[in-house]
C-alpha cells in the first residue's frame with residue numbers, strides 16, 4: 001500500500017541537548033555557535049541534564065580553579081545523565097579528563113565546532129525537518145537578547161608567560177570585517193542593543209590577514225581595529241570594546257568614543273605596572289609611558305572609562321615592584337579594576353621562573369591593592385552623583401530595575417539601580433538621574 005502524499009508522516013521527537021557553558025565571554029561565543037548549528041539541525045535545548053539525550057560541557061582550562069570547576073561540571077553531568085561530550089579549552093588536554101571520566105562519549109578541543117557536532121550526531125542523530133527547524137537568522141544567543149558578544153578573531157600571537165591560551169587556541173585568526181559586520185547587523189535587527197566585541201587581543205585584529213579588505217554594503221572595509229570600530233559605530237547599537245591592549249594605534253579609536261560612535265569604554269587587561277614584572281610576564285603593547293597615554297586619551301575623551309585586571313604575586317614580585325603597582329594604580333585612576341592572586345597554570349612558562357611569592361604575601365598584596373583602588377573608585381563614583389546618564393536596563397520588575405551605564409560592561413562591572421514612575425522593560429535605554437553612589441554601584445531615578 002502506498003501512502004498518499006498528502007498524509008503527513010508522524011514527526012520524530014526532536015533530540016534534546018543539555019548544555020553547560022563555563023569560562024570567559026569568548027567561550028560563551030563558542031557555545032552559541034555550537035548551539036546555533038545544532039538548533040538549525042532540529043535539536044532542542046533541555047533545561048535539565050536528566051531529560052536530555054546528551055549533555056555538552058564547554059570547559060575552561062585557564063586556571064586550576066577553572067579546571068576544577070570544569071571537572072565538577074563534567075562529574076555532575078555524568079551523574080545526572082551519563083551521556084556526556086566535553087569541549088572547550090580543557091578539551092585540549094584530554095588525558096586529564098579521560099583519567100577521571102573514562103566513559104565520556106567524546107572530548108574535543110577549543111573551536112572544534114565540527115568535532116562537537118559530529119560527536120552529537122553519533123550519540124543522537126538529528127531528526128531533521130527543514131520546515132520546522134527554523135533557527136532565527138542571528139543564531140541562538142545565550143546572553144539576554146538585548147546584548148550579545150561579537151567575536152572578531154580566535155587565538156593570539158602573544159606569548160605571555162602566565163598564559164596557555166595560545167597553545168590551546170593557536171595563533172591569531174581574524175574574521176573578515178564584512179563577516180563580522182553582517183553578524184553584528186543581524187544581531188541589531190533582531191533587537192540587540194549592545195554589542196560586546198571580544199577576542200583574545202582585540203587591538204591586534206587583522207594583523208594575520210594583513211588587514212585585508214572585504215565587501216560590506218557598497219564598500220570595502222579593512223580588517224583593522226579602527227575601521228571595524230568605525231563601521232560598528234554606524235549600526236545604531238552600543239558598541240563596547242573588550243581585551244584591547246595598549247598598542248599605539250588604539251589612540252586612533254579614542255576620537256570615535258569622544259564622538260559617541262562607540263562607547264567610551266576600554267577593557268584593557270594590563271596585569272601589572274612594574275616594567276620588570278611586565279618583562280617577566282612578556283606582555284604585549286608598549287608599556288612605557290602608559291600614564292601619559294591614558295592622560296592624552298582622557299584629554300580627547302574626558303568621559304572615557306577604563307577597566308583593567310592585575311595580577312599580584314607573580315613569581316619574583318618584590319615588595320618594591322608591588323609598590324610600583326600601587327603608586328601607578330593611585331595615579332592612573334581607572335574606573336574599574338579586578339585583581340587576582342597569581343595562580344600557576346599547568347604548562348605555562350612562568351612556572352619555570354622560580355621564586356614563587358608565598359600565599360600569605362599574595363593575599364596581603366591583593367588586600368592592599370583592593371584597598372588602594374577602593375579609594376579611587378569611591379571618588380570616581382561620587383563624581384557621577386547629580387549627573388544624568390543613559391542606562392541600559394538588564395532586569396526589570398515594574399518601576400524597579402537594574403541596569404548599566406556606558407561605563408559598565410555586563411557581568412564584570414557595576415550596576416545602576418533605577419526607580420521609575422513608568423514600568424521599564426529589559427533592553428530599554430533610559431536617562432537616569434544619579435542620586436547616590438557606593439564603590440561599585442550607582443542609584444537613581446528615571447527622568
Ligand code: SF4
Pocket residue numbers: 156157158159160163164165166200201284
Ligand atoms: S595576550 Fe597574553 S594573556 Fe592574552 S591570550 Fe594572548 S598570551 Fe594569553
